[in-house]
Amino acid sequence: xxxxxxSPKYLFRKEGQNVTLSCEQNLNHDAMxxxxxxxxxxxxxIYYSQIVNDFQKGDIAEGYSVSREKKESFPLTVTSAxxxxxxxxxxxxxxxxxxxxxxxxxxxLTVV
Amino acid sequence: xxxxxxxxxxxxxxxxxxxxTYCNSSTTLSNIQWYKQRPGGHPVFLIQLVKSxxxxxxxxxxxxxxxxxxxxxxxxxATQTTxxxxxxxxxxxxxxxxxxxxxxxxxxxxx
Numbered sequence: 001x002x003x004x005x006x007s008p009k010y011l012f013r014k015e016g017q018n019v020t021l022s023c024e025q026n027l028n029h030d031a032m033x034x035x036x037x038x039x040x041x042x043x044x045x046i047y048y049s050q051i052v053n054d055f056q057k058g059d060i061a062e063g064y065s066v067s068r069e070k071k072e073s074f075p076l077t078v079t080s081a082x083x084x085x086x087x088x089x090x091x092x093x094x095x096x097x098x099x100x101x102x103x104x105x106x107x108x109l110t111v112v
Numbered sequence: 113x114x115x116x117x118x119x120x121x122x123x124x125x126x127x128x129x130x131x132x133t134y135c136n137s138s139t140t141l142s143n144i145q146w147y148k149q150r151p152g153g154h155p156v157f158l159i160q161l162v163k164s165x166x167x168x169x170x171x172x173x174x175x176x177x178x179x180x181x182x183x184x185x186x187x188x189x190a191t192q193t194t195x196x197x198x199x200x201x202x203x204x205x206x207x208x209x210x211x212x213x214x215x216x217x218x219x220x221x222x223x
Contacts, residue, residue: 033210040218041215043155043200044213056210090154090155092155097210098204099160100160101155102157103155103156104154105154106154
């Protein structure tokens with residue numbers, strides 16, 4: 001089945017540790033995105049990539065890093081510099097920017 | 113930067129009542145998309161509007177894009193319990209730019 005997969009679904013980390021969230025898609029989409037969602041709030045864009053080997057900062061990129069070495073993969077690293085990392089992280093992809101976005105199931109990260 | 117606001121933030125209705133959420137952008141949009149997120153789930157695409165003044169319908173859902181392409185609305189007629197969730201608009205500014213999501217409207221439907 002075609003789709004977008006995030007893993008793991010739940011992730012626990014100690015404060016001060018870096019953690020990498022996985023996002024893989026087999027939809028052959030050029031554009032991929034990472035959003036952060038806090039309880040009762042909307043989706044805030046962390047990073048996005050319009051094509052392989054290229055990515056841009058979104059609205060809340062500080063404390064995060066990404067790579068786009070393959071079309072299918074867009075991993076997000078939450079670094080120790082992110083002051084409040086506990087949140088629900090959503091990865092999405094679309095054929096091209098500004099077209100229908102397909103979301104993964106999300107990763108709920110808890111930092112203790 | 114571009115901002116997209118939605119009102120209301122929350123809405124409780126009785127089953128059978130109508131519901132409307134409004135979306136307003138600080139900048140002119142090339143297109144507007146609507147998504148639904150069920151509790152505990154992820155956003156799912158509903159529709160995209162591109163033309164000024166465009167109106168589209170999906171069964172009990174009616175979507176409008178404003179003439180100035182800076183606002184949009186989603187209207188649900190005769191809500192059902194299956195309509196429960198958070199509805200997000202997302203605006204595209206064209207030129208290959210990112211989608212900016214609105215703040216969302218959480219809908220609760222009571223029997």
